[in-house]
Amino acid sequence: MKDEDWHQNTNLVHAGTARSNNNETSEALFMSSGFIYENAEQAAASFRDETDNFVYSRYGNPTVRMLEERLAKLEGAETCRATGTGMAAVFAALACQLSKGDRVVASRALFGACYAILAKILPGWGIEVVFVNGGKLDEWEYALSVATKVVFLETPSNPLLQIIDLEVVCNLAKKAGANVIVDNVFATPLYQKPLQLGADIVTYSATKHIDGQGRLLAGAVLGNADFMTEQFLPFYRQTGPTISAFNAWIMLKSLETLSVRVERQTQNAASIAATLSAHPKIKQIFYPGLPSHPDYEVACRQMSGAGSIVAFELMGGRENAFAFLNALNLILISNNLGDAKSLITHPTTTTHQNLSEEERAIIGITEGHLRLSAGLEHKDDLNEDILQALKYVS
Numbered sequence: 102m103k104d105e106d107w108h109q110n111t112n113l114v115h116a117g118t119a120r121s122n123n124n125e126t127s128e129a130l131f132m133s134s135g136f137i138y139e140n141a142e143q144a145a146a147s148f149r150d151e152t153d154n155f156v157y158s159r160y161g162n163p164t165v166r167m168l169e170e171r172l173a174k175l176e177g178a179e180t181c182r183a184t185g186t187g188m189a190a191v192f193a194a195l196a197c198q199l200s201k202g203d204r205v206v207a208s209r210a211l212f213g214a215c216y217a218i219l220a221k222i223l224p225g226w227g228i229e230v231v232f233v234n235g236g237k238l239d240e241w242e243y244a245l246s247v248a249t250k251v252v253f254l255e256t257p258s259n260p261l262l263q264i265i266d267l268e269v270v271c272n273l274a275k276k277a278g279a280n281v282i283v284d285n286v287f288a289t290p291l292y293q294k295p296l297q298l299g300a301d302i303v304t305y306s307a308t309k310h311i312d313g314q315g316r317l318l319a320g321a322v323l324g325n326a327d328f329m330t331e332q333f334l335p336f337y338r339q340t341g342p343t344i345s346a347f348n349a350w351i352m353l354k355s356l357e358t359l360s361v362r363v364e365r366q367t368q369n370a371a372s373i374a375a376t377l378s379a380h381p382k383i384k385q386i387f388y389p390g391l392p393s394h395p396d397y398e399v400a401c402r403q404m405s406g407a408g409s410i411v412a413f414e415l416m417g418g419r420e421n422a423f424a425f426l427n428a429l430n431l432i433l434i435s436n437n438l439g440d441a442k443s444l445i446t447h448p449t450t451t452t453h454q455n456l457s458e459e460e461r462a463i464i465g466i467t468e469g470h471l472r473l474s475a476g477l478e479h480k481d482d483l484n485e486d487i488l489q490a491l492k493y494v495s
């Protein structure tokens with residue numbers, strides 16, 4: 102069996118492994134900022150990009166390269182570059198191809214820092230950014246009737262798990278001449294393959310499910326070889342969003358268990374979603390695996406799993422949301438997600454507090470909304486914790 106024929110779970114454990122002369126079982130950790138050359142001629146050739154030698158760890162490192170190869174295989178991408186954080190990945194993917202006068206179209210329901218880059222930083226540099234309601238195809242159609250450089254979107258979105266039809270939006274973007282960047286964190290590389298649906302670039306915060314054990318920050322950018330070599334790589338090398346070899350090594354070991362963890366988290370999320378949807382104190386629930394989700398049909402078409410995040414709205418606004426959070430015994434209050442531990446957050450006062458009330462209203466985030474990231478605990482313990490805490494909601 103050739104490497105190319107491996108299934109996803111085999112790739113997670115083996116893809117990209119490059120053993121040293123010691124034939125170690127586990128991937129080696131190369132904590133070295135620089136590399137040496139046989140002679141001056143080889144050094145000169147390496148700087149002309151005429152050798153495969155590593156030159157300097159800001160450009161590339163053997164441990165980081167193993168992580169990049171494994172992620173590329175998992176995604177079905179030609180090239181991957183790992184970054185120090187998810188935001189470094191998002192920012193580099195945008196900044197490497199945008200300049201003054203360019204136009205960007207983005208969905209409005211985004212991770213807070215992504216929204217801040219698009220709404221505040223890029224416009225300050227003379228880049229036009231147009232926001233649309235990602236769920237409304239007529240808004241995409243109208244915004245993309247003008248020549249556009251980049252489309253940026255997140256599906257399922259943070260925090261309310263809005264689903265965007267990737268195939269339709271990628272087709273519209275292509276006609277407008279735009280590169281589509283998909284921030285694929287919530288779906289994870291297991292459950293959604295944006296490149297197969299027409300996207301050009303995929304970004305990850307590997308801090309979330311890929312590490313999945315709350316230890317460190319990391320990110321990745323994936324795309325075709327032309328884009329990555331000609332546009333992304335020069336920007337990456339000179340501006341330095343590089344991941345450390347140590348963090349890359351942790352991520353390599355994390356990938357080995359990614360599918361085992363995400364499958365369990367998804368089973369737990371589905372169980373929690375069922376518990377919540379049957380409860381009278383829940384006003385609305387957002388989980389792509391439930392037929393009640395407004396975009397259920399699109400989710401079934403483009404995702405192979407519903408994921409580990411559940412959002413819901415409690416009756417009675419902030420007062421009840423806080424009473425519920427404070428009554429939880431097992432589920433922890435934290436703004437992180439994708440962790441082994443179940444975590445819950447109140448977006449209005451945490452992850453999305455930088456948005457104006459008006460901006461939150463447009464996205465539909467209210468004081469009663471909560472976002473829950475299901476962990477690896479036993480589902481009965483999680484459901485029991487939720488049911489006892491709901492008793493404190495009036």
Ligand SMILES: *Cc1c(COP(=O)(O)O)cnc(C)c1O
Pocket residue numbers: 186187188189191212214215255259284286287305306307308309318319320
């Ligand atoms: C967390 C997150 C990011 C940012 O990643 P960091 O690793 O925190 O820098 C970007 N997009 C989404 C959807 C996220 O959840």
